[in-house]
Amino acid sequence: MNSIIEMKNVSYRYPVSEDWNIKNASFTIEKGKFTAIIGNNGSGKTTLCNIIRGFIPHFYKGDLEGDVIVDEKKIVEYQLGQLGEKIGYVFQNPFIQVSGVKDTVFDEVAFGLENLGVEENEIIDRVNEILKLIKIEHLREKHPMGLSGGQRQRVALASIIVMNPDILVIDEPTSQLDPIGTEHVFDIIRLMKEQGKTIILVEHKMDLIAEYADNLIVLNNGEIVLQGPVREVFADPRYGEYNIQYPHVTEVALNLQRNGVQLKYVPIRDEELSESISWSGVGEGAYD
Amino acid sequence: MQKNRIQQLHPMTKFFFALLVSAAVLIIPGFIFSFLVFPILLVIATAAGIVKEFFGTVMKALLFLLIIIFFMQLLFYPGDHVMGQWGIFKWTEEGLNYGLTLTSRILAMGSAFILFFRLTEVRDFVKSLEDAGLPPMGAYVVLSTLQIIPEMRRHANTIMDAQKTRGVETEGSMLTRAKAFIPTLTPLILSSISSTEERAITLESRAFSAPTKKTSLHKLTKSTADRILPFVYIIILIGLVLWRILR
Amino acid sequence: MKRSFKDDFNMMSMLLIPIGVAVNIVGFQIANVLRLPIFLDTIGTILIGVVAGPWVALLAGLITNLINGIFNPTYFPYAITSVAIGLGVGYLSKTGMFKNIPKTIISGIVITFIAVIVSAPITVLVFGGATGGTGAILTATFLASGQKIWSAVFASSFIFEIADKVVSALIVYFIVRKMSDRYLSKMNYGTLYMKREGR
Numbered sequence: 001m002n003s004i005i006e007m008k009n010v011s012y013r014y015p016v017s018e019d020w021n022i023k024n025a026s027f028t029i030e031k032g033k034f035t036a037i038i039g040n041n042g043s044g045k046t047t048l049c050n051i052i053r054g055f056i057p058h059f060y061k062g063d064l065e066g067d068v069i070v071d072e073k074k075i076v077e078y079q080l081g082q083l084g085e086k087i088g089y090v091f092q093n094p095f096i097q098v099s100g101v102k103d104t105v106f107d108e109v110a111f112g113l114e115n116l117g118v119e120e121n122e123i124i125d126r127v128n129e130i131l132k133l134i135k136i137e138h139l140r141e142k143h144p145m146g147l148s149g150g151q152r153q154r155v156a157l158a159s160i161i162v163m164n165p166d167i168l169v170i171d172e173p174t175s176q177l178d179p180i181g182t183e184h185v186f187d188i189i190r191l192m193k194e195q196g197k198t199i200i201l202v203e204h205k206m207d208l209i210a211e212y213a214d215n216l217i218v219l220n221n222g223e224i225v226l227q228g229p230v231r232e233v234f235a236d237p238r239y240g241e242y243n244i245q246y247p248h249v250t251e252v253a254l255n256l257q258r259n260g261v262q263l264k265y266v267p268i269r270d271e272e273l274s275e276s277i278s279w280s281g282v283g284e285g286a287y288d
Numbered sequence: 289m290q291k292n293r294i295q296q297l298h299p300m301t302k303f304f305f306a307l308l309v310s311a312a313v314l315i316i317p318g319f320i321f322s323f324l325v326f327p328i329l330l331v332i333a334t335a336a337g338i339v340k341e342f343f344g345t346v347m348k349a350l351l352f353l354l355i356i357i358f359f360m361q362l363l364f365y366p367g368d369h370v371m372g373q374w375g376i377f378k379w380t381e382e383g384l385n386y387g388l389t390l391t392s393r394i395l396a397m398g399s400a401f402i403l404f405f406r407l408t409e410v411r412d413f414v415k416s417l418e419d420a421g422l423p424p425m426g427a428y429v430v431l432s433t434l435q436i437i438p439e440m441r442r443h444a445n446t447i448m449d450a451q452k453t454r455g456v457e458t459e460g461s462m463l464t465r466a467k468a469f470i471p472t473l474t475p476l477i478l479s480s481i482s483s484t485e486e487r488a489i490t491l492e493s494r495a496f497s498a499p500t501k502k503t504s505l506h507k508l509t510k511s512t513a514d515r516i517l518p519f520v521y522i523i524i525l526i527g528l529v530l531w532r533i534l535r
Numbered sequence: 536m537k538r539s540f541k542d543d544f545n546m547m548s549m550l551l552i553p554i555g556v557a558v559n560i561v562g563f564q565i566a567n568v569l570r571l572p573i574f575l576d577t578i579g580t581i582l583i584g585v586v587a588g589p590w591v592a593l594l595a596g597l598i599t600n601l602i603n604g605i606f607n608p609t610y611f612p613y614a615i616t617s618v619a620i621g622l623g624v625g626y627l628s629k630t631g632m633f634k635n636i637p638k639t640i641i642s643g644i645v646i647t648f649i650a651v652i653v654s655a656p657i658t659v660l661v662f663g664g665a666t667g668g669t670g671a672i673l674t675a676t677f678l679a680s681g682q683k684i685w686s687a688v689f690a691s692s693f694i695f696e697i698a699d700k701v702v703s704a705l706i707v708y709f710i711v712r713k714m715s716d717r718y719l720s721k722m723n724y725g726t727l728y729m730k731r732e733g734r
Binding site: 053055059079080081082084085088089090091093097099100101107110111112115116117119120123145156160 | 432
C-alpha cells in the first residue's frame with residue numbers, strides 16, 4: 001500500500017477552546033485516491049483539513065497530539081512554505097482567496113509560481129496551460145476583484161493547481177456557488193483525479209461525492225465515526241445515526257426498504273436504483 | 289496605456305529628480321529660482337502629456353494651503369520694516385520675504401513629488417524599491433493597501449446606503465450625523481479584520497513564505513538615460529553646493 | 536509579557552497593516568461625508584497599535600501618510616506624527632491602557648500630546664504655522680492676539696486634536712470589545728483584551 005497521508009491518534013484543540021476539536025483521529029490516505037470528508041457543521045472538517053495542510057501547528061497554535069505524516073515525513077518537520085508545493089489548499093470563500101496584489105487573472109495564477117522562484121518562461125507556459133485546462137482563458141486579462149464568485153473559485157483552483165501539488169485539499173469549494181459554478185468546480189476536480197492527484201474534499205453535496213469519491217471519512221463532534229470505501233460507508237446502518245444527508249437515491253432506496261421493498265444492495269448513484277431493487281420482492285409484497 | 293519617453297524612465301530616475309528639485313530649492317536662497325521650478329515642471333508635464341492631471345492635482349493639494357501660508361507670514365512674521373497697515377494688521381518686508389520664500393519652496397517640492405507620482409505607477413515604484421532591497425512582505429503590504437482602499441470605500445458606501453434605507457440618519461444635527469459614523473465603520477473593520485486569517489492562509493497556500501528567491505514577471509528595465517541621469521543629478525547637486533559655499 | 540521587535544511581525548500582523556491604512560483613509564472620508572468637525576483619520580493606526588503592538592502600528596501610520604502623499608505631498612512631513620502615534624499607542628496597549636473606558640480616555644489624552652508635540656514643529660518649521668484647514672484660522676487668531684508662533688500653533692493644534700484623538704481611542708475601544716476571543720488570541724497583544732482571562 002502506497003500511503004501519502006497518515007494520521008495516528010491525532011487530537012487537537014484551538015487556543016481558546018476548552019474541548020478537543022479533533023479527538024483521537026487515525027486514518028491513512030493512499031496516493032491517487034479521492035477521499036471525501038463529511039459531517040455536520042462544527043464536526044471538525046475544516047480543522048482536519050488544516051491539520052493535513054500543516055496550518056495546524058504551523059499557523060494556528062493550540063495543542064496538537066499524535067503524529068501527522070505526509071509523504072513519509074512528520075508534518076512538524078516541514079516548513080510552512082515547503083508544504084505549498086506538496087499540498088494545494090482551496091477553501092470555501094471565493095472572495096478572499098486572491099493574492100490581493102495582482103491586476104489580471106494571468107498574474108494572479110502566476111503568483112504562486114513567482115513565489116516558488118520558477119523561471120520566467122516556464123511560469124508563462126505553465127499558466128497558459130492551466131488557464132486552458134480549467135477553461136478560463138477568456139478571463140486572462142480581467143481583474144481578479146471584478147469576477148463573479150464562481151469565476152473566482154475557478155481562478156483560485158487554477159492558482160493552486162498551477163503549482164502542481166501531489167495532494168489537493170479542497171474545503172467546501174462549492175458552498176457559495178450556484179449549480180453552474182458547482183459543475184465547473186467538479187469538472188476540475190474530476191480532471192485532477194484523472195491526473196492521479198490525491199484529493200481530499202470536504203463537501204455537503206452527497207450526490208457528487210457518491211459519483212466521484214473513492215473513500216469517505218465521517219466526522220461527528222471531532223471524532224471519526226466511520227471510514228472506508230464510499231459504498232460501504234453509505235450502506236452502513238450506523239451512518240443513519242448521525243443525521244448526515246444521504247445521496248438522494250440512497251435516501252429514496254432506504255425509504256423503500258423501510259416500507260418492505262427488498263434491496264439487492266444499497267444504491268448510491270442514480271442509475272443504480274432500478275438495478276438494486278429486488279423486483280421479485282416488490283411483486284410479492286404487492287400481492288400480499 | 290501607451291507610455292511616452294518620460295513616463296518610461298525608471299521610477300528611481302524620476303524619484304531622484306524630485307529629490308534633486310527639493311534639494312535645489314533648499315540650497316538656493318531667495319524665492320526667484322524656487323518660483324521658476326513650477327513653470328519648468330509644467331513644461332516637463334506637458335512634454336509627458338499629463339499637464340492637465342498635474343496642474344489639477346497641484347491646485348487641489350497646494351493652492352489653498354499656499355495662500356494661507358503666505359498671508360500668515362506676511363501678517364505675523366516678526367520684522368521691523370513695516371510696509372503697510374490695515375486695522376490691527378500690519379505687514380513687514382521680512383514677512384513678505386519669508387512668505388514668498390516659504391511658499392515658493394513648498395510649491396516647488398510639493399509639485400515635484402506630485403509630478404513624480406503622476407509620471408510613475410505606484411506598482412512600478414514599489415517594484416523599484418523591492419529591487420533596491422525592500423522585503424517582499426513590505427512590497428506586498430503597500431500593493432495590497434492600494435487594492436483594499438477602493439474596496440473598503442465601496443463597502444462603506446453600500447453600508448451608508450443601507451443605513452439610510454433602514455432609517456439611520458446621515459443628515460441633520462451634528463450629533464445625529466456623529467451617531468451614523470460608528471455603525472458605518474464598525475462592521476467594515478470587523479469584517480475586514482476577520483478575513484485576514486483566510487488571506488494569510490491564501491498567501492501560504494500560494495507559497496508566499498517559501499524559502500526561495502521569488503521570480504517576478506513584472507520587470508523594470510533601465511535605459512541609457514536611466515544610467516546617465518543620476519550622474520547628471522549628482523553633478524548638478526555638487527555644483528550647487530560648491531556655488532553656495534564659494535559665493 | 537515580554538515581546539521582542541521580531542515577535543511583533545508575523546503574517547497576521549502584516550496583513551492588518553493594509554486594513555489599518557484603509558480604515559484611516561476611509562474613516563476620514565466618512566467623517567467628511569457626515570460633515571463631522573473632527574478628522575477621525577487615525578482610527579486604523581490606533582486599532583493596530585492596540586492589538587498588534589507598536590512596530591506594526593508604526594508601519595501602518597507611515598504607509599497611511601505615504602499613500603495620502605501620492606495625491607497631496609503635504610502629508611509626507613507628517614508621516615513622523617503618524618509613526619509617533621503608532622509607537623505610542625503600541626506601548627500604551629502593552630500596559631493595558633485600553634482595558635476600560637477611563638484608561639482609554641487617558642490614552643486618548645496621551646495620544647493627543649504625542650500628536651501635538653510631534654506635529655507642531657513640522658507645522659511651524661515646514662509650513663510657517665499654517666495648516667490646510669480651519670486650524671489655520673484659529674492659529675491666526677492666536678497670533679493676532681499677540682501670541683508667539685510656537686504657542687499659537689501648540690494651542691490651536693491641541694484644541695483640534697484632543698476631541699479627535701479621545702473619540703478615536705474610544706471608537707477603537709468599542710471595536711476591540713466586539714472582537715471575538717478566538718480572533719484576539721491570534722493577535723500579538725490580543726490576549727490582553729480577551730473577555731475570558733486566557734493567559
